[in-house]
Amino acid sequence: MKQRYGSRAPRIAGLVLIVLCMQVLVLSWAPVAWAMKASVGADGLATGAYSNRDYAGICEWSRQQMAGDAGQEMQTVEFIDHLLQAELEQLVEQYGIVATGEEEYAIDYSEDVIPAERLTGLLGADICDYDGDGQPELMTLRLDTSSTGSNQSDGTRCVISAYDWNADSAQVELVDELTFDMYMTNAWANSASHFARGESDQGVALYAEYYYELNSRGFGTLRIEYDGALNLTGGVECDEFYAWFSCYEAVSDEALQNLLSPQLALDGGGWEQRANYNWEEQTAEPAPEYLDDYSNCYRELMAQLNLEEPNPRSQWIDPDRPALDKYDPEQADGYQQEYDELMWYNRELVMRHTDERCLAIDGTLTALCGVSKCALDSYNLALECYDAGEWLSSFR
Ligand SMILES: [Ca+2]
Numbered sequence: 001m002k003q004r005y006g007s008r009a010p011r012i013a014g015l016v017l018i019v020l021c022m023q024v025l026v027l028s029w030a031p032v033a034w035a036m037k038a039s040v041g042a043d044g045l046a047t048g049a050y051s052n053r054d055y056a057g058i059c060e061w062s063r064q065q066m067a068g069d070a071g072q073e074m075q076t077v078e079f080i081d082h083l084l085q086a087e088l089e090q091l092v093e094q095y096g097i098v099a100t101g102e103e104e105y106a107i108d109y110s111e112d113v114i115p116a117e118r119l120t121g122l123l124g125a126d127i128c129d130y131d132g133d134g135q136p137e138l139m140t141l142r143l144d145t146s147s148t149g150s151n152q153s154d155g156t157r158c159v160i161s162a163y164d165w166n167a168d169s170a171q172v173e174l175v176d177e178l179t180f181d182m183y184m185t186n187a188w189a190n191s192a193s194h195f196a197r198g199e200s201d202q203g204v205a206l207y208a209e210y211y212y213e214l215n216s217r218g219f220g221t222l223r224i225e226y227d228g229a230l231n232l233t234g235g236v237e238c239d240e241f242y243a244w245f246s247c248y249e250a251v252s253d254e255a256l257q258n259l260l261s262p263q264l265a266l267d268g269g270g271w272e273q274r275a276n277y278n279w280e281e282q283t284a285e286p287a288p289e290y291l292d293d294y295s296n297c298y299r300e301l302m303a304q305l306n307l308e309e310p311n312p313r314s315q316w317i318d319p320d321r322p323a324l325d326k327y328d329p330e331q332a333d334g335y336q337q338e339y340d341e342l343m344w345y346n347r348e349l350v351m352r353h354t355d356e357r358c359l360a361i362d363g364t365l366t367a368l369c370g371v372s373k374c375a376l377d378s379y380n381l382a383l384e385c386y387d388a389g390e391w392l393s394s395f396r
Pocket residue numbers: 128129130131132133134135136137
């Protein structure tokens with residue numbers, strides 16, 4: 001590579017200069033483009049029916065300059081990479097950014113204890129070639145928590161957005177969005193959403209994990225892929241209570257609107273039941289064959305997502321989970337120790353990042369970002385927001 005470029009240094013230097021100039025132009029045009037998007041909509045941008053057409057023209061001119069060069073592919077990728085980063089900067093201005101870190105809140109069971117604005121804005125971003133066409137896309141993970149909600153009436157919306165370079169309109173455009181809701185602001189439940197990227201011979205996938213525990217426990221993992229649109233291409237959810245467990249497979253995008261309640265969806269709601277056992281009328285513990293079938297069902301559906309979870313978040317499957325004996329006043333210290341171990345175990349279940357809990361059966365698994373909250377005891381809860389990616393770090 002060095003030899004090839006070395007013999008063509010003057011031309012390459014010119015191209016680098018063009019790319020740098022483009023970057024300056026894009027950055028200086030960004031606020032105009034954003035304002036125009038807001039006022040005339042994406043169609044106006046695409047047809048160049050406003051003053052920003054000069055920007056589209058410059059993009060086209062720059063692409064033509066690069067056309068025919070042996071290094072075209074690499075240069076184009078870098079060029080689009082710069083445009084995606086410029087788009088991300090606009091999005092930070094538009095939506096704000098979720099601060100990362102961990103903090104504690106005093107539990108007040110009568111109202112939301114985490115302010116809505118704490119969980120509003122961009123949480124993470126990823127620039128990667130998700131559809132394998134040789135050019136990167138921008139994926140953003142954004143939280144939108146209603147500021148008017150209270151007492152669990154409103155949730156935190158997780159918005160997954162794909163931005164891609166459109167060669168016809170010569171600009172980066174929002175291509176598709178998928179959303180799902182989680183309850184994050186109220187103190188009652190332990191809950192979490194974690195995002196990760198998987199890369200294997202099968203391609204690149206975005207994983208969205210979620211967990212919710214109040215009286216019952218629900219948890220799931222979704223695989224989302226990009227092919228010019230965002231599609232749910234697999235998923236598994238478990239629902240557990242003291243006398244039953246059930247396992248579902250996600251079969252369409254509709255599943256996103258029925259998380260943690262597939263059994264309530266009249267027509268399936270994007271989910272199909274794969275296992276369902278209830279032993280309330282029979283025994284205190286599930287029959288071994290119930291547990292085996294349920295465990296196998298969950299592990300097989302995870303394997304379809306190219307994932308393995310050695311110690312599942314299930315309160316029934318994980319053989320290593322700590323148990324809490326009946327309280328005995330004469331064994332108060334022992335009980336306290338068991339209680340503390342169980343609280344710590346539950347905290348790990350909620351807050352552990354995807355790449356700390358799961359393994360990619362094939363390829364790699366990379367944590368992107370997430371948000372989780374967990375009761376530390378009866379009086380305090382912990383909230384963690386993290387962004388393991390690099391793209392938003394310069395804005396924080
Ligand atoms: Ca691509």
